[in-house]
Amino acid sequence: MNIKKISLILLCLCPFLAQGQGYQVALQGAKQLGMGHTGAAMASDASTLFFNPGATAMVKGNSASVNFSPIFSNTEYVDNATFSAARTDNPVGTPFSVYAAFGSSDSSKFISRFKFGIAVYTPFGSGVKWGESWIGRAALSSISLSSIFVQPTVSFKITDKLSFGIGFVYVRGSVNLQRSILFPSLASVGGEGKVELDGKANNFGFNAGLFFKPSEKFSIGVSYRSKVTASVSNGSATFSNIPAIFASRFPAGGTTNFSANLPLPAVLNVGVSFSPNKKLTISAEMNHIGWSAYDSLIFDYTDANFADTKSARKYQDIVVLRLGGQYMVTDALAARLGFYYGNTPVTNGHVTPETPDSDRMGYTAGLGYKIGKMDIDFAVAFINTEKRKDTNSETQLNGTFQTKAFVPSISLGYSF
Amino acid sequence: MVIFASAFFVASCKPDIEVPTPDKGTADFTKYVAVGNSLTAGYADGGVYRDAQLNSYPALIAKQMKLAGGGEFIQPLYSEAQTNGTGYLKLKGLSATGVPNLAPEISQLGVIGLGADRRTPLYAKFTGANNNLGVPGIRVADVLQAGYGLNNPLGFNPHFERLLPDNSPKTYAQYAEESNPTFFSCWLGNNDVLGYATSGGTASITPDALFRNNFSDIMTRLTAKGAKGVTAYIPDVTVIPYLNTVTVAAAKLQVKALTGRDLDIFIRTGAGLVRRATNEDLITLQADSLATPNALGLPKGLDPRYPLNNEDVLDKDEVATASAAVLRFNAIIKEVADSKKVPVVDTYNYLNTFKGGRVVNGLSLNTGFISGGLFSLDGVHLTPRGYAMTANEFLKVINASYNANLPLLDISQYAGVTIK
Structure with a gap:
């Protein structure tokens, strides 16, 4: 595997919009997405490196796969006070993942109990663009948040029925946030200032899992991916179009550095999979996401004369329930259906235009086809959030948000 | 092809929040x-x-x-x-x-x-x-x-x-x-x-x-x-800028910039009394003649013999x-x-x-x-x-x-x- 080539590809990709709760993106494999994005209890292929590293040891042979899931999303806002409406003009989100898992095929040797793998995936991100004329532009005009997880992994078959895996996770993230600055005076309408916050972050974590398959018909998986704090330490804050009379309220020269921490929360997955016969598989899963780690968003500016900001976020832990089924129409063709429901981590009074989140439902469907050693999988997901009426306790932005999204997904896999 | 299909699906799943309907309630806004x-x-x-x-x-x-x-x-x-x-x-x-x-x-x-x-x-x-x-x-x-x-x-x-x-x-x-x-x-x-x-x-x-x-x-x-x-x-x-822009503190700073000295401001109150101004006295925006000398050379508002006029200050x-x-x-x-x-x-x-x-x-x-x-x-x-x-x-x-x-x-x- 040519890591350099991969990283070049990564650099070219745009950020993407949150398609799970908060700014989580649950789109890491078309096979799983077709089944409601369930995967902790299935030893399908190399994508187990993400869903449950414990299951990787149970995957037969070596395998590699890539997935791409462009997100087409729209958020609408209607202001309760002025009745004005706004709609996002989001860039197409581009979450992707690349997986490879391999091991010794000599089953007589102890080493064959191990599988080694590498996974690259993008489980958190956001790309929301409201523009610079909507009523909430002082809170946000656009945000783009992206993260790439690189996870070398080892998975070990303890017995023929039980396996364990753990991966070390290296995270590289970037954030770009833009807001309009409104001046009380001395600026014509439209002659507004702008602040752009731009930063990069690195950090580490792990992803571990247990997989247990007591019979051919039944399997259980538990996996846990640790919280990673994306710590921006030397971000740049650039203020532009500031009238001279207000210049003293901003950093000298219009620029300063900032630091900020954005938690990428821990995720606990518990899944069961049941195959009553050779053709049918039903999978159910629960994800517990530790969003309460996101208590506040603090921007700590280097310029001592420019006040730091602290915005309450007060997120809560959430649970997402997923259900999916797969039916083998022929030995080569699989048809899949799925559904999921998740409550929102965003508490009342804390809905923001950057994460205009609410309880959501996802409906998914997929097709998979095997051609020799190749797997081609397609899936689509329709995601519908509840309308959410809120008054933000900090910005007083008072209105109703709703997001709908459509995500096609394609995975290509190769087993050898 | 895939892109067109996607665009179709995107178009079909736009959010639809009802915009509230303006209503006159029990009032009549005809005139x-x-x-x-x-x-x-x-x-x-x-x-x-x-x-x-x-x-x-x-x-x-x-x-x-x-x-x-x-x-x-x-x-x-x-x-x-x-x-x-x-x-x-x-x-x-x-x-x-x-x-x-x-x-x-x-x-x-x-x-x-x-x-x-x-x-x-x-x-x-x-x-x-x-x-x-x-x-x-x-x-x-x-x-x-x-x-x-x-x-x-x-x-x-x-x-x-x-x-x-x-x-x-x-x-x-x-x-x-x-x-x-x-x-x-x-x-x-x-x-x-x-x-x-x-x-x-x-x-x-x-x-x-x-x-x-x-x-x-x-x-x-x-x-x-x-x-x-x-x-x-x-x-x-009493909160309007007309009475809160030339504050006594700001006036003193202005005088210091002019004379290089910390001087008190003198005012004539509504009761006819001449006294030093405090931060509780409000100087009007019109009172712009501070420190201008009169015929005797006394600077306006800086000498008890030539205080700010009663009409220049809401004491x-x-x-x-x-x-x-x-x-x-x-x-x-x-x-x-x-x-x-x-x-x-x-x-x-x-x-x-x-x-x-x-x-x-x-x-x-x-x-x-x-x-x-x-x-x-x-x-x-x-x-x-x-x-x-x-x-x-x-x-x-x-x-x-x-x-x-x-x-x-x-x-x-x-x-x-x-x-x-």
């Missing part, structure tokens, strides 16, 4: 009439001019009412040819130290002559149908005064005169009554104490009994035929007198309004919330001169943004009191002070 003073007329930057009139808070309220069956709202606009009306102040720029460069606009005025008193200008007439009855300068004390708008040698109000046919001795209360509103706003009383405050305590404050009698009279006339409406309190006149005791009068008048407004079942907009407390600065819709606003965003260049009247916020406070009370659902204004679409 909205605004009764009031300079604030109602849209007065700004020291004058009445077409652009300011177009942005008067009643015009903004009427615009929202139109969304719920409201009728046309006619204002006594100065014509395009006389667009600068009475003339007003323009901000040409700010010096490096932030001192404003103000220049009067004197072209394209609506002045058509001089009154019979040989001093009051006559303004272009507007005697047709009118919904904005705002008359700059009018006090509650004046509303029953016959001849208040009659061009006569003893003096008159030219803003009322322009609204009346020639030789009409009509009172303002009559004029308001004849407007026959289905819905009214009546915001009066500011000038009954404002004149006292801006004159450093030398002008008179309207007696309570007269205020009560006249306010009750005009409210009775407005509600006589069953019209619904809204009234509002007098804001605290501590006068501040208390003005504040107390505002509270007494507001109590009368409340009492009369309650008796007529007319709701009151709490403009008094609303303005006070901006004393220390407050963020509204991402805008950091305060009562400061020029940079505060609320007050126009005269330091007394409002900016377009200030008027839009006033309109919103009225709209909130109209919505709450009459079960109406009128949208508020997006205040970021209205300017603060601008350089012209």
